[in-house]
Amino acid sequence: xxxxxxxxPLPLWDLLIHLSGGRCQCIGRCGNKHAAGQGRCxxxxxxxxxxxxxxxxxxxxPKDPFELILPAHQQARLSAxxxxxxxxxxxxxxxxxxxxxxxAALAELHTDDALF
Ligand SMILES: [Zn+2]
Ligand SMILES: [Zn+2]
Numbered sequence: 001x002x003x004x005x006x007x008x009p010l011p012l013w014d015l016l017i018h019l020s021g022g023r024c025q026c027i028g029r030c031g032n033k034h035a036a037g038q039g040r041c042x043x044x045x046x047x048x049x050x051x052x053x054x055x056x057x058x059x060x061x062p063k064d065p066f067e068l069i070l071p072a073h074q075q076a077r078l079s080a081x082x083x084x085x086x087x088x089x090x091x092x093x094x095x096x097x098x099x100x101x102x103x104a105a106l107a108e109l110h111t112d113d114a115l116f
Contacts, residue, residue: 012060012080012083013060015080016060016080016083016084016085017045017058017060017085019080019085020058020084020085022044022045022046022058022085023040023041023042023043023044023045023058023085024040024041024042024043024044024056024058024085024086024087024090025040025041025063025084025085025086026040026041026084026086026087026090026091026094027039027040027041029065029090029094029097030089030090030091030092030093030094030097031093031094031097032090032093041087041090043056043058043087043089043090044056044058045057045058045085049087049089056087056088057088058085058086058087059085059086059087059088059091060083060084060085060086061075061083061084061086061091062075062078062082062083062084063082063083063084064082065094065095065097065098066098066101066102067082068091068094068095068098069095069098069099069102
């Protein structure tokens with residue numbers, strides 16, 4: 001990347017959206033297998049989920065759904081390689097799933113404790 005002028009790095013959002021090709025990078029973590037997009041969500045920035053809804057604005061959020069449940073200030077410390085572009089529906093569903101699994105794992109931990 002020697003051709004790039006030594007300017008301030010692009011804002012993270014622009015960078016991530018560029019790297020993702022402007023398309024949601026969810027590969028099924030939201031629970032949808034995205035069969036229509038060969039395993040990857042087909043939602044694109046500026047595209048439409050339905051005719052009546054506003055255009056999609058992709059979100060930049062942690063790639064790992066378990067990091068989606070981190071507090072905002074911890075997410076802010078992640079670097080570009082730990083982030084991905086998400087469409088809002090995938091982001092919300094992946095986050096909800098991660099929270100549920102996290103709670104289930106905690107519950108399991110406590111039942112283990114009870115056994116010993
Ligand atoms: Zn998506
Ligand atoms: Zn998805």
